[in-house]
Amino acid sequence: MKYDSLLRSARAFGLAGAFMAWAAVLSGPAFAQTPPNQLVVGFSMTNVLTLDPHAITGRETVQVLANVYDGLVALDPVERSQARPNLAESWDIAEDGMSITFHLREGALFASGNPVTSDDVVWSLKRLMALNMAQSSFLKTHGFTAENAEASFSAPDERTVVVTLPRPVDPQIIVATLGIVGPGSVLDRALVEENASGNDLGSAWLALNSAGSGAYTMQDWRSNERVILTANENYWGEAPLMQRIIWRHIPESQSQRLMLERGDLDIAFQLSPADLSALEANDEVRVESVPSTGFYYLAVSMKDERFAKAQVREALRHLIDYEGLNAAILPYFGRTHQRPINSGFLGLLPDPGYAFDPKKAKGLLAEAGYPDGFSVTLRAVADEPFLNLATAIQSSLAQGGIRASVVTGSGDQVYGAMRERNFELVVGRGGGGQNPHPDSNLRALLYNPDNSDEAQLTNFQGWRTSFYDEELNRMIDEAVVETDPERQVDLYAAIQNRLEEVVPSIQPFSEVITSVAARADITGLVVNPSWSTDLGRVGKER
Structure with missing residues (x-):
């Protein structure tokens, strides 16, 4: 790789450290290699219009925010009909099926260092319904409204959340809904209210910033250019394997394919069938397809x-x-x-x-x-x-x-x-x-x-x-x-x-x-059919 192309790549990332890591390949083989502690992902940012999890639309933003926000539960990427514990370590469904009680895990913190409490969960759900944003439709379908939110969501104590159904429905649907990035995303109430403007409940600030408890936190977003996530030092779970995730806006499939072949990308999320077919013949790349x-x-x-x-x-x-x-x-x-x-x-x-x-x-x-x-x-x-x-x-x-x-x-x-x-x-x-x-x-x-x-x-x-x-x-x-x-x-x-x-x-x-393509030395990638692929356990064998 030429010196000037390396310099352009480093400028595109906007990270001096990234350039030093990339420049190291000049003395190695004649192909690029992404930094060992950074995951570089290619996708299209055309539909990434806001980072407010309650206002998002489209899978691309979900893919990013799945690594920034937690929900009470998470949707299992393999057993699709199953929800697994996340911020809630367990939950109980009432005998009449009309309420669900979630028990929060101890010690969970937001990226800000604030503790995750039941008040944050209830406030997030009431905010979702009050602002009537795009993601509220998941709960509105089952009778939840801004008017009945007070009766529907309650916090008897700091570690207990009770969701009361406004009308009969299989409670497992509600549990699964609370595992979806967007309606189920739990926000740091104190941080959002600190940055709110008027009565917007933090909407303007959250469009560009994050207030989650996930494995990563938002470092930088430049529209139709890049999103940079940095490891959350206060993450309550197992520390993520990569220090940084760089999502690059590369809308052309052929460009993603060529960059993946060269090693400029670790993962490519939006490739055409022709490019995926070509990549399957490359021993240095693997393709995964899931329903x-x-x-x-x-x-x-x-x-x-x-x-x-x-x-x-x-x-x-x-x-x-x-x-x-x-x-x-x-x-x-x-x-x-x-x-x-x-x-x-x-x-x-x-x-x-x-x-x-x-x-x-x-x-x-x-x-x-x-x-x-x-x-x-x-x-x-x-x-x-x-x-x-x-x-x-x-x-x-x-x-x-x-x-x-x-x-x-x-x-x-x-x-x-x-x-x-x-x-x-x-x-x-x-x-x-x-x-x-x-x-x-x-x-x-x-x-x-x-x-x-x-x-x-x-x-x-x-x-x-x-x-x-x-x-x-x-x-x-x-x-x-x-x-x-x-x-x-x-x-x-x-x-x-x-x-x-x-x-x-x-x-x-x-x-x-x-269908997703990744370099063959990428480990731990399990594509989630609900678009919320967890990149916290993704690493590199190099």
Whole structure:
């Protein structure tokens, strides 16, 4: 590596010590090597708009703040439906299922040195609801509001937090929600109030600073350039292995790949399938793919009289080339999956085994009154992989007699048409949040309590697609309040079996997966499907 390129790298990091470590490679092999006590990560900062955990949107900010803030619990990266102790060393669920009591561990400190108390937890939850920021929707879904926050969150003593449910719901959903970075992030009340402006509860200050108890604390954030985290000297857990994490804004996949190959990066979070495929042939790099949240799907509008017919919707099930789409277009992005419940979630049944069968589809279309097929518009976001998915589905639909014209646009245009219920077919992605519970999938994709246009239930994709099944709504509501795990598994199996009969408006063909590439000497990297990957135990064998 040339001297001037090393100097540019050191300036980009803004760290004199980093330059000294990098300059040491001049006397070694002809390739770069990141400093031994620093983890350098490539990702896109385009959606990193604030560092306030209660106001964040998008996975990129979650990836950063997962290492800055703790919650009462943490979501297990392997056993997805399980929560594990974090700031709370244990918790109890009341016999009636209407309250959860969390017992805080002793000795936990915030990065400021302030002790973590139940008052901080309760204040953080009340702040979340009072400001009504983006992350409050996780709890609002289950009846929590700013108005009932006083009754919902209480601290009987310094180490006890009681969460009282405003309405019946499986309490495990609430436990899992409190493990999500954002709604579950616990803030240092004293530090935030010290830096508050007026009645903003610290919003302006937290947009650029941190007040957590995680393994790292925020050192520097420069928009669309970098985020630097430094090891928290007051961390209550096992000390992180790296002294510093440098998140670099590198939006181009090819640039991330080249920097990873050279050793300028330790981990790359946003790579294209082509670059991931090339990296798998490199012995100095390893690629890890894990199930994530949500699905790629084909959706219809049942306001259209053609798609209101179950035979037509069933025909579409057999005009999707499931294996072909996943093998050719979605390697590293998706994995064949036909149920509306994510892998690892409670009660998931095996795939029903739909296969591409144009002959069967033509028969179903003829039964529905369309022996010669028909013409439709197929909307898709004008980005990868959606454009390629739409083109491939256009081809497979044609083999069954459905002539689709592909209409592309921005995300707002495509999903905006869905929200306005003004579309015919859409190739989309969605249907599941970070909460590892089947209700999060089913409520997002299928639940629709009011099918009228006036209801404007735009958060429900069942409403967007005009899919309404009163019995299915009842079954989803019944399953989410069931507290007996075995009975709950049976209820979710029954829901999936009913979907075979009613043929919903959204057919998943792939489960979203997350693929990450890292240098082969990186140890301890376990990618969390809920985006909250813990980098505190990541080290280097060098």
